Amino acid sequence: MNLLQQSLAVARKDLAIELRTKESLNAAASFAIVILLIFSFAFDSFADEMNEFGGGLLWLVFAFAGALVFNRGFARELPNECLDTLLAAPLSAAALIIGKALANFATLLVVELVSMIVFGIFYGVDWLAQAGGLGVVFALVTWGVSILGAVFGALTVNLRLRELMLPVIIYPLMIPLLIAAIELTDTVLQHQPVSGQMQWVRVLVASDIVFTVLAWVLADTILVN
Amino acid sequence: MTQAIELTEVWKFYGDYAALRDCTLAIQEGSCCALLGRNGAGKTTLLRILAGLTYFQRGAVSLFGEKPRADNARRQLGFLGHGIGVYEDLSARENLHFFASIAGSSNLRSLTDTWLERVGLARVATMPVRQFSRGMRQRLALARTFIHSPRILLLDEPFTSLDDRAIAMLSELLSEARQRGATIVLSTHQLREALAIASHVALVENGRLRYTGERTQEMLDDPALLYRLHTELSPPQ
Numbered sequence: 001m002n003l004l005q006q007s008l009a010v011a012r013k014d015l016a017i018e019l020r021t022k023e024s025l026n027a028a029a030s031f032a033i034v035i036l037l038i039f040s041f042a043f044d045s046f047a048d049e050m051n052e053f054g055g056g057l058l059w060l061v062f063a064f065a066g067a068l069v070f071n072r073g074f075a076r077e078l079p080n081e082c083l084d085t086l087l088a089a090p091l092s093a094a095a096l097i098i099g100k101a102l103a104n105f106a107t108l109l110v111v112e113l114v115s116m117i118v119f120g121i122f123y124g125v126d127w128l129a130q131a132g133g134l135g136v137v138f139a140l141v142t143w144g145v146s147i148l149g150a151v152f153g154a155l156t157v158n159l160r161l162r163e164l165m166l167p168v169i170i171y172p173l174m175i176p177l178l179i180a181a182i183e184l185t186d187t188v189l190q191h192q193p194v195s196g197q198m199q200w201v202r203v204l205v206a207s208d209i210v211f212t213v214l215a216w217v218l219a220d221t222i223l224v225n
Numbered sequence: 226m227t228q229a230i231e232l233t234e235v236w237k238f239y240g241d242y243a244a245l246r247d248c249t250l251a252i253q254e255g256s257c258c259a260l261l262g263r264n265g266a267g268k269t270t271l272l273r274i275l276a277g278l279t280y281f282q283r284g285a286v287s288l289f290g291e292k293p294r295a296d297n298a299r300r301q302l303g304f305l306g307h308g309i310g311v312y313e314d315l316s317a318r319e320n321l322h323f324f325a326s327i328a329g330s331s332n333l334r335s336l337t338d339t340w341l342e343r344v345g346l347a348r349v350a351t352m353p354v355r356q357f358s359r360g361m362r363q364r365l366a367l368a369r370t371f372i373h374s375p376r377i378l379l380l381d382e383p384f385t386s387l388d389d390r391a392i393a394m395l396s397e398l399l400s401e402a403r404q405r406g407a408t409i410v411l412s413t414h415q416l417r418e419a420l421a422i423a424s425h426v427a428l429v430e431n432g433r434l435r436y437t438g439e440r441t442q443e444m445l446d447d448p449a450l451l452y453r454l455h456t457e458l459s460p461p462q
Contacts, residue, residue, distance in 0.1 A: 017315060080308040080310055088302055088306075
């Protein structure tokens with residue numbers, strides 16, 4: 001079995017468990033919806049400026065909701081010492097982390113889709129016309145934060161305060177991704193061409209590649225001991 | 226005969242505490258080594274090092290000439306730790322399918338069915354493990370450990386809290402594994418069961434290997450003999 005097949009096997013297993021328990025999906029989606037609703041009361045949600053700061057609001061919500069998803073990723077392996085079993089199995093550590101990132105990615109995309117529906121309704125933003133552009137931006141950002149979440153989820157899995165430590169560690173590292181995400185989301189929501197913001201696309205692609213390669217190379221060191 | 230497992234002057238520290246001190250051990254392919262010793266002696270640490278689950282500070286460890294974290298080494302490994310290592314929210318079939326697939330086994334469907342039948346879980350194959358009794362979980366854990374026919378089996382106190390049926394099953398699986406030439410290392414407090422299976426014995430005390438050698442008839446006749454001869458502690462009751 002190669003790395004991709006092993007990663008997909010891990011992701012399939014995690015998603016099967018998630019579909020059955022809906023632990024992180026329910027928590028993250030309801031958190032995102034509640035935050036979006038609260039902000040809709042706090043601001044004039046139908047103001048023209050919503051397209052200008054909609055990206056910031058959305059990515060703030062996704063970042064917080066993401067932490068709920070990432071925390072569950074490796075915590076799921078703690079009961080019955082499943083993590084030890086996986087580490088002793090003929091499964092590469094890189095495949096384990098990338099598989100977890102793939103599961104994070106899929107779960108977070110669902111949370112983002114649900115949030116976008118709520119965002120469209122409560123903020124009067126018609127984003128469906130830009131769904132293609134937003135989809136590409138969301139996919140690039142979500143992969144970056146998912147791989148970060150998987151790596152640091154693995155590092156913090158045995159900490160008593162992991163629910164607190166994981167966000168504290170990953171948010172500073174997410175900053176380049178989030179800045180790029182906000183800029184690009186605002187651009188797309190304002191019906192402007194992304195070609196004028198290519199530097200942020202490069203930031204996203206570079207971040208995704210760097211984080212993925214680092215996760216691949218350091219996986220064994222991260223997971224063992 | 227080939228050496229399946231070799232530890233050379235291995236030291237393992239947790240902070241300042243030396244959990245393993247200068248341990249040297251060679252286990253031949255096809256043999257069954259019982260790691261004996263009291264709680265905290267270092268048996269689990271030794272097994273975790275062999276399984277590649279923890280690093281050590283000094284010395285060298287090899288499984289068939291490979292480092293424990295090498296892909297080739299882990300492909301040949303079956304590990305059963307203190308936890309059963311199966312997912313509560315998956316069914317027995319899904320668990321076995323997953324572990325067989327990451328081990329690179331072929332004919333997953335028939336292999337999974339065979340093992341479900343073998344451990345008596347075929348009728349509850351689609352039921353989530355969280356609904357299983359303790360004995361059913363243990364049998365599933367045994368199937369998970371043996372499903373890819375590993376050449377090296379590392380078992381940490383495998384008899385502890387097993388029911389009669391699981392003990393019989395484990396004994397049968399170990400016997401079969403030995404017949405096909407697998408190397409077995411098991412740690413245990415249960416001297417009689419371990420000595421009955423083992424071809425070799427290693428006694429660990431305070432992180433040191435006090436005795437390594439073949440299991441003799443005298444040990445079978447008097448399981449506490451090892452402790453009396455090689456440790457400063459009184460024999461277990």
